[in-house]
Amino acid sequence: MEGGGSSSSWVPESRTLEEEQENADKAAREMRLHFKITRFIMEAGVKLGMQSVPIATACMVYHKFFRDTSLDAYDPYLVAMSAIYLAGKVEEQHLRTRDIINVSHRYLHPGSETLELDSHFWELRDSIVQCELLMLRLLNFQVSFQHPxxxxxxxxxxxxxxxxxxxxxxxxxxxxxxxxxxxxxxxxxxxxxxxxxxxxxxxxxxxxxxxxxxxxxxxxxxxxxxxxxxxxxxxxxxxxxxxxxxxxxxxxxxx
Amino acid sequence: MQNVRQVASEAFCRLGLKPKHTGYEELTDLDAAPWPMNSLQPQWYHTLQVRRIRAQRTRSNSDPLQGKEFTQGLQWQKKGLPFGTASSYLNLEKLGEGSYATIYKGISRINRQLVALKVISMKTEEGVPFTAIREASLLKGLKHANIVLLHDIIQTRETLTFVFEYVHTDLSQYMSQHPGGLHPHNVKLFMFQLLRGLAYIHRQHILHRDLKPQNLLISYLGELKLADFGLARAKSIPSQTYSAEVVTLWYRPPDVLLGATDYSCDLDIWGAGCIFIEMLQGRPAFAGVSDIVEQLQKIWAVLGIPTEDTWPGVSELPNYKPDWFKPCEPQQFGITWDRLGRVPGAEDLATRMLKCCPRDRISAGNALHHDFFSTLPPQLYQLPDARSVFTVPGVTLEPEICDLFISGQRGLHLGRHGKRW
CATH class of the missing domain: 1.10.472.10 (Cyclin-like)
Structure with missing residues (x-):
């Protein structure tokens, strides 16, 4: 890839190994995080009364989004909430943003009070809607999937x-x-x-x-x-x- | 609590602050297109279209400007404009308003094609309408000569615009311009294309769910294209239930009227059968006015009230109450709709499509091989998906009778074949 045949060999072996190790660590970290977030999608989905196929679609949308994007740029929980909302629309099992917010809030902060319907709540709702639009754009509107x-x-x-x-x-x-x-x-x-x-x-x-x-x-x-x-x-x-x-x-x- | 709110709104800020992201550049509004509109007189379009009809064409006919070079001298067109931005399209006139969108006729400054712009305004509380999401995600995967083509998707802050190929009329308008039933040869061509489009989407496990003449676009050449996939969906497990309120009542099959939710491809076949009769006969097959009961009564008047013998399982449907209905005996289709009897094969095909029991209805693929179509050239069955039936030599629309009368009044010789049926 470096252009010439032997020119790439001067890179010290150890450094490549280090880099590889670093990449592997990063991949493992991301995998653990995505595991946690999809578990959130599934548990929230069950609490919202979603059927298995819409939940599967939500996970698929989530994974596809982060396959094409870096984790540093977007909050994964917000992406997950929008994925749930979007999957409800795609699979014709419509969900209200309000329910999604309440269920997510209860999941992330067990034992706390329900959210007040104040400006923060509306901001949160707008974030979900905006994020949904971003996801649609990023996934090029290809959000109907076949499932096993x-x-x-x-x-x-x-x-x-x-x-x-x-x-x-x-x-x-x-x-x-x-x-x-x-x-x-x-x-x-x-x-x-x-x-x-x-x-x-x-x-x-x-x-x-x-x-x-x-x-x-x-x-x-x-x-x-x-x-x-x-x-x-x-x-x-x-x-x-x-x-x-x-x-x-x-x-x-x-x- | 603090946490989720905070990360969410932070993320929201980030969304807005990432202009370099894939396709995330700020978009100008459609109305704010920087090009002057005054160079485009409606008159000018009219002439273009007239010229185009005369030209012999073999390719897709849906956009009058395709492949023609006579617009080259015009200044408004610009090279190197990207897809996906609003400024690449000029808005010409409003064509209509749909359930969730306004449709405009427009022109692309990228390639001079006429386009239909479906502008969807987004209510911020609910985000993108689900019908829009479904329509776009399904159409992205469909490439067929009898399915309307989605060229491009444009997002601005408040609107989402789908750019479709422009097709000049639809079957509903076409039928009202040619009242009293269409020419049987044209019905055959329209029907073949309708079934060809349906066979294609059904192969991809997609139902249209909203067939009606307004949703079948017709080009100058007579190409028919399925449009408005807002209610369409990919069908999954056959046992899955779908929401009940989907098809316009006139084209709705008896099983759905009776409350069945386990419909499949047979739903679209019933609608296509109704449209078939409407094209030949010149009036809707089952035009109920008020409610489901009346709509069912119209159907029973021709097909008879179904029983467990003629339709196993019918008595278990939620709305099945035989005592609501006046008793009626099945009628011959050719007697109810006289024109069906005069075209070979038409009555049989209609009978096979309009079966009360959904499982008995013929599939789109089998219907294409029905004797009714045996007079069409056999090459039609070998066409690749994206090729129009009008690319086969000898396939053309016949002039409709009322067009002949108009030309007759203008002094053209009409001969003895005033009415052909």
Whole structure:
């Protein structure tokens, strides 16, 4: 990249390593922060009565925004609040800014009084609205997303018919898969992989957790997931699974 | 408490103080466009348009100035203007007012194209209207000859402007200019394009949800474009419920009138079927005046009151109360709407689109292959998405009957084929 072939070699090794270490630290710090904020989005979303898809859209908007922007420039909690507001509009589950502010306030300052309807409150509301506009501009108005949810539903139904009833009913695979899918939005998985692949990977991990074996496709001995998605490889599944596990270790680290 | 308020308002300040951010330069208002308007007389446009109709064209016809060089000498046009700024467009005249926006005819100073500017004023309490967000986010992903093209989005402090391609009329106006039913060949071409557009959006899992003649734009050549995606949405799990109040009553299917919320592509097919009959017959298929009950009665008068046998599940719908309605027997479509019987295939296609039971309605993709369209050139089925049907040789609109009468009065020979049906 430096132009000539050997000219780049004079940079001391140690410095690059240091820089790398610094970058890795920064990335880990940001990842932890985004984890915390998406947890805020999800908890506030549940308190606001949002369904899973609007919550997923809010997380997606949030992650996409900070993929393209620096954390130093914007307050992540404000961005999260606007993401919730925007997701409500996109997914037709309309929310009032007032409710979002009250729920967020209660989340960030547990045990405190509700906010007065004073000028500060109106400023806060204007900030959410302005931030929403900024986000729309930054994301180029591309805020309708496909989510893995409908695929997961479809896969779960097919698998249920496919497997014997006892091994299916003995274990809460479906509930575990949904939980994994919801938690996957704590990270940027949703931006990196195809929705079908994410749906299959959470199902794969849920099956593994309970040691449930899926009978392979009789004729070609194809693994079950290949029937659902032609272009999926085992490597992709394992990548997604390891990122999921990383998210869970982050969870124990933070709380 | 102090905290969230503080960080939020600090962040707000930062928002305003970052002029270098992507596309965040200050924008001038539309009205404050620095270029003089007086060089653009309405008269001048009229001439341009007349010239354009005469010119033989094979490409998209929606903007009269595209590809023409006769405006080159004019001074108002400037090279190097960016997209995304209000000063790149001149506002010409107000075209109408929609539910959440005002629409102006305008002209682009970037490439001399006529454009439609949809100016959305933002109420600060609620931010950007959700219909605007949905319309923009869906249209961004749609590129098709039968879907209106979104060129550009402009943000100013108080308004949001969507820049669309300019299409000179819509089906509602077209039908009122040609009363008494349209030429069957033209109905065929319009219907083919409508279904082609619907098949495309349905493939992308998007419903239009608000089909009506006013939302179908018609260009000079006869290109039909679906517009107004404010109520459209990407459909997700089929079991998901949507909010009930969406379609204008006349074009609303019986299942939605009965309170169903689990509709899918079949919703748009019903609307398209109603428009089909209205084009041929010259009046709306089911023109209820007052309320849902009357609208349903109009439908039952032709299709008969549905029962569990003809429509499994109908009795479980919230508004299903058979004793509200006068008993009626199903009628032949060709008897209710006489013109349907006179065009081969029309009655059958309409019957397949207007089924009471949503699951029985034909899909847009299958409807395109219906016998009704068998007289059209087969190349129409091989067109790439972005190509207009009028690029196929031999595909043109026929003059409408009342246009022929007007030219006949002017002394043109009319022959013996005054009425063709």
């Amino acid at each position: 949810h409908k695929y997961l539903l479809h896969y779960l139904l097919s698998l249920k018919h496919w497997m014997n009833r006892h091994s299916w009913e003995r274990t809460p695979v479906a509930a575990a898969a949904w939980a994994l899918l919801r938690d996957s939005y704590h990270g940027t998985l949703c931006l990196q992989y195809k929705v079908q692949h994410v749906a299959i990977a959470v199902l794969y991990l849920a099956l593994q957790c309970y040691g449930v074996e899926v009978p392979a496709h009789a004729a070609g001995e194809r693994p079950w997931w290949q029937v659902f998605s032609e272009d999926l490889t085992e490597q992709i599944i394992l990548d997604i699974v390891s990122k999921l596990i990383q998210l869970y270790s982050l969870d124990t680290e933070i709380s």
